[in-house]
Amino acid sequence: MTLTTNALKAALLASTLAIASTATAQEIKLGFNGDLSASPSAQSGQAGVLGIQAAIEDLNAAGGVLGKKLSLVVRDDLSQPPKSIQNMSDLIDSEKVVAVFGPTNSGNALAWKHIPNQRKNPSLGCIGSATDITKPAGGADNYMYRVSMVDRAQIAGIVAYTKNRPQSKNVGFLVETTGYGQGGLKDLEALAKAKGLTPVATEKFGVNDTDMTSQLNKMKSAGVDTVLVWAQGTPIAQLLRSMEKIDYSPVTLTSWAADNASFFDTAGKTLAERPIFMRTITEDRTPVQQKLYDRLAPKLTSKSAFSFSAHCYDATLILAAAIKQAGGTDGAKLKEALDNLQAPVAGIMKTYNKPFTPDQHEALTAADYRWTHWKDGKLVTYTDATVESLKPADYAE
């Protein structure tokens, strides 16, 4: 009696397992790991997931990849590094995803970048912009790729602008005292030095400071006519408000954090129009971008986060192309394919021709960025004589 029931159970179990494994064999699982709810940048994470889902829909509608459908497993890391590390192991080891997109916050990628490298599981960043994310770590193979902005490339851009602007005689650096600001200052100093640009003043401020008039008065008396600012959105806004207090209006170039809605609201409409910065997408969208925008706009919690949808959409297409080229989902083979992608990928941002090489894991570089500023509450393309004079070679890092 018990024997037969056990045999029956075993048979049932075996058949369920068989069904389960055939189901997964027909599917290629991708993962997303990033903040979707906890920090102010959660909106960027949500926009990124929308982009990946849209790309998966389009790829599946066209028959999938290698005859298999794609699916997405989403994990929220609440912007906490320990949670993000745990998600990474969970996605790769338990969910067996082929590759992971994200994270939202750069710091979390830096906390777990050893995991994709050890597990030979490619990670495609499409939100965080810290320079070091895609840098090789130790002697391990580098499985970290990115389709997004890179801090160092933006800094190369604003340094090039300053260098090429004949009226800019005295340059000052203004950075916040966080890791983000200090990392930016390191890049600013190195890239300015390479271009023979010497700042006459460097000043720092706290991320929660509401009055920077002391630092700005020093800049003013040093005759600084152009300031390069590396900080988050709200402190940049406070900086502009302090400039207004002491009646000081130098040319202001900033990090892309000035595209945040919180920057715009804190600075107010008039002051918000002052700084220029680099961004991948402005409101002057290409037809392809407009099409994706119209499709996702109802679901986007922040319109300015649309750029992350576009980056993540493209990252998904690039990964699909790599799977096709590798003829499977083996991590090492995928890396080989990503490092030397043969077929061009027509994405939302541009058509990618060999986006990566073994030493270069950035699909978008400064030449792909656009000069941006706020105009009437919208992020629009900025241009002047200096911008027009800039050639791709000027953006060299």
Next chain:
Amino acid sequence: MLATYIQTLVSGLAIGGVYALIALSFSITFTTTKTMNFAQGEFISFGAFIGVAALLLLSGLAGGLTAIPGEAAAGWRYPAAALIATVVAGVMGVLIFLLAVRPFAGKRGMNWVMSTIGFGVILQSIGLTIWGPAPVMVPSPLGDGVLRIAGAGVRPQELIVLASAIAIMVIFDFVMRRTRIGKAMMAVAHSPQTASLMGINVNTVMIGAFALSSGLAGLAGVLIAPIASASLFMGLGFALKAFSGAIIGGLTNPRGCIYGGFILGVLESSVGLWQAQWKEIVVFSLIILVLAFRPQGLFGHASIDKV
């Protein structure tokens, strides 16, 4: 050059007024109950959002995700919202006293430190659920234009903060030294047992102290919001600085706390004129020096008042 120094002084006094107000709130509970609300930072943030909610409710306007329209703060609405935030925060102050402080007060150990911090964590989590993590820009009732005082620029809201802080302090000082309630509070501060024998209801005085202290924190939140944006994370930084100001001035002396807050604000902006990244180092070095040489604070001696 003179304009630069005036700007430094004006900016320092403006931020110092905020520190002084919060430092005073620390002093009120410390002098009466020998305990403090370590969730004061969360009370500031919570107060700011109560103010935001009140402004939207009173004006009937819809707020955006990251800003509320300028008209919402016009006329009587801003003072009304400030009053509502003060009262709501005051009621929560009674709650924190009854739930998290009184069970542990007077007992050995520092359980009330942990329980007030815990109360703050709960408050912040509730706030995040209701309002989310994004900062909200709050308009100032007097607009956003820059006013010029002897060449130095200042925003109307900074003057409002400074004026409110000074007014509250003067009233508080008068109440403490001239009225029966103030004298009762000082008696409880001096010795709860003796005060109780003299027929003072010690428990009521302590509850009142927590309500007042928390109400001030809530008011501070509404006052700071148009300068720093309302955010659930904004309070902690201000509370820490204000606590430092209270230590410098002398936690046991309300007047000293106020001076300490202003000293800290002006010191910060002056250090910015020299090397801004040294600001925190200078501030906390000063605290260590004060604690080493005058543990009662710079103005701590004034606590020996006749009651």
